[in-house]
Amino acid sequence: MTPYHPIGVFDSGLGGLTVLREIRRLLPSEDLLYVADSAHAPYGDKSVAFIESRAIAIAEFLLEHGAKAIVVACNTATSAAAQLLRTRYSVPLIAMEPAVKPAVERTRSGVVAVLATRQTLASHNFSRLLGRLETQAEILLQPCPGLVERVEAGDLTGAATRDLLRTYLEPVLARGADTLVLGCTHYPLLTPLIRELTGPDVLILDSGMAVARQVRRRLSEVELLAPEARAGRERFWTSAHPARMHAFMARLWGGEVELAHWVESETEGGRRSPFALALEPI
Known part of the structure; x- marks a missing residue:
């Protein structure tokens, strides 16, 4: 590994872009790889064994593409598979933790609500x-x-998403919560709508910047930070069909994206292996 190798980031879908954005903001010189496993989103209703298999498959893919570190930009994948990944791979692995501690420190009412899968x-x-x-x-x-399904469908402001959010927010607000922890990386994409429903006095926290700072710290410890006098690039893959995902991903990222289709190859006997990976460009 050298400082010029990329950082690999993955999520069950598009939510990890909220973490990727913070990494880019803090580390503008780094090359970034991002995998959205949208064909299998959401992870929140899947078994631990299934999530582990997806996490291993994606980690193998990122390492094949030279990743010097892996960021699990998914709270559910962190809870189900981060420890397994750490036992398998020697590269720095950075995972999520819901921002409960800063929420507890900052609440005025003494009531914190955690929204998660x-x-x-x-x-x-x-x-x-x-x-x-x-x-x-x-x-x-x-x-x-x-909620993850609403985001993956591209509905960040529609009536169905609004009604679903209201169902989840009203009970915790009625109990006095003045601080909300967004414990899924998809949920920060709904922050404007959440803010509209809660009003200005409720504090909304997520972990994106904390993860970015942890990435910088871990890479600095092993002397793998990219030189500052360069501009980093991004590459994106999705396990869903890229033609369906491309426009929405570009809108969320805030610019054009180089998006390819990540598919798993068939093994002998027709069985699908999470380790036999192929790449199909658009």
């Missing part, structure tokens, strides 16, 4: 985090089934 809220990692902080504030857990 069921898989994240039920995970051992989250239970440990909750155990360290639940005596310092009342922490309300709000699973949000369906």
Whole structure:
């Protein structure tokens, strides 16, 4: 590995772009690789074994493309597979943690609400985090089934998304929550709509910038930060069909994207292997 190798980032879909954006903002010299596993989104209703297999497949793909570090830009994949990835690979691996600690520190009412997938809220990692902080504030857990699907469908402001969000927000706001933790990387894409529904006095937190700072720290420790006097580039893949994803991904990223189709090759006997990977350009 050299400082000129790229950073690999992945998510179950488009939500990890919120983390990728913060990495780009903090590390403008780095080349970035991003995989959106949108054909299998959401991960929140999948088994741990399934998520582990997806995470391994994507990590192998990123490493084949020279990734010097891997960022698991997905809370559900973090809870299900980050520890497994750390045992398999020696490159720096940076994962998500919901911003519960800063929320507890900043709440005025003493009530914090965590919006996340069921898989994240039920995970051992989250239970440990909750155990360290639940005596310092009342922490309300709000699973949000369906929100990831609304984002993946490109509906960030429509009536269906608004109604779904209202269903999840009204109960926690009624109990006095003045701080919301967005515990899924898809949810920051809904921040404008969340803000419209909560009003200006509710604090909304996510972990994107904290992850970016951790990436910078880990790469600095192993002397793999790219030289500052260069402009980093991005490459994007999706497991869904790129023609369907391209325009929306470009809109979320804020500029043109180089998007390719990531597909898994068939092994002998017709069985699909998560390790046999092929690349189909648009």
